[in-house]
């Protein structure tokens with residue numbers, strides 16, 4: 001339908017318009033044609049930041065909202081492509097094809113599989129528009145394609161949520177296809193399998209259910225956890241002790257990485273701070289999601305402030321610490337005299353609560369401090385159970 005010139009022209013003419021106004025006002029298109037054209041305009045507007053390459057490629061087709069929500073961002077797809085290699089790849093749950101398109105840059109033979117016929121048609125068209133002519137597209141069920149598959153180097157699978165309600169995900173079994181059930185066929189048909197899962201999934205449960213896991217990648221984008229990637233490698237020995245790689249992708253291809261193993265984490269005796277030192281460190285979201293609380297303290301030789309807060313302190317500045325870094329300007333006890341003193345230090349601050357009996361809002365009211373500015377205040381509890389405010393300045397390198 002999109003290829004009809006009048007629809008293409010309509011989309012071009014209204015590409016930056018408000019779609020709600022478009023639908024309400026009288027237009028040169030109507031009915032199904034108008035609905036389809038509006039889906040295109042809305043889709044393109046939605047991917048502007050997430051998928052700039054799609055946004056800038058002419059005559060790309062956009063599917064319904066859900067498929068755009070489910071697809072990876074360009075940044076995380078690009079990162080995924082750095083994790084796998086070989087000659088042949090099959091993406092069993094192709095979706096909008098974002099992951100396939102980036103992974104395809106690393107493989108000579110690439111197959112995209114998608115069960116939804118509309119999505120399959122849209123993506124087959126888009127791959128041609130993007131010059132990705134070496135990708136074969138198949139409209140089928142992953143399970144039946146797998147049965148007839150010859151040995152491939154890499155299988156990629158990004159299962160969909162069974163209910164599509166956006167509700168909280170608890171186990172891999174809530175996804176389709178169910179990768180736990182597919183494990184034996186994976187082992188017969190592939191050297192490695194990269195599985196994309198939601199960061200809301202319980203990692204330890206996933207590791208109990210999956211075999212031959214060599215690496216887990218917890219991927220955050222600008223300090224927000226986006227994906228949990230599990231790399232299953234049948235060419236390596238089963239260890240049940242994978243490397244957990246915590247990755248925070250920043251702007252301009254900046255990347256913070258921290259790797260550890262759950263076995264090591266369990267064995268480490270962490271040092272606690274008897275006093276607050278010169279600098280404060282807060283691990284990024286990927287490190288925290290991975291649970292590397294003790295491993296990070298040991299690797300960077302920093303002291304943890306308290307068992308229930310993941311804040312660390314040191315007299316040495318550690319520019320490569322994966323997370324936020326601060327110089328501590330003042331340590332104030334949480335009492336009337338100190339609160340008075342705070343007013344002389346700053347009237348504006350970014351407030352963070354960690355292991356402290358108050359919400360940000362009520363503490364802000366109590367401190368009478370406006371939001372923003374150059375100062376950062378951490379309200380927290382020390383090892384001796386003293387409640388303190390750490391007034392800090394953020395350090396950027």
Ligand SMILES: C[S@@+](CC[C@H](N)C(=O)[O-])C[C@H]1O[C@@H](n2cnc3c(N)ncnc32)[C@H](O)[C@@H]1O
Nearest residue numbers: 071072093095096097098099115141142158160
């Ligand atoms: C989370 S999306 C994939 C997004 C994709 N990685 C991307 O970046 O665009 C999952 C897709 O798997 C498809 N799917 C679910 N079960 C399937 C099955 N058994 N066989 C093939 N495709 C399936 C869904 O229709 C959905 O489009």
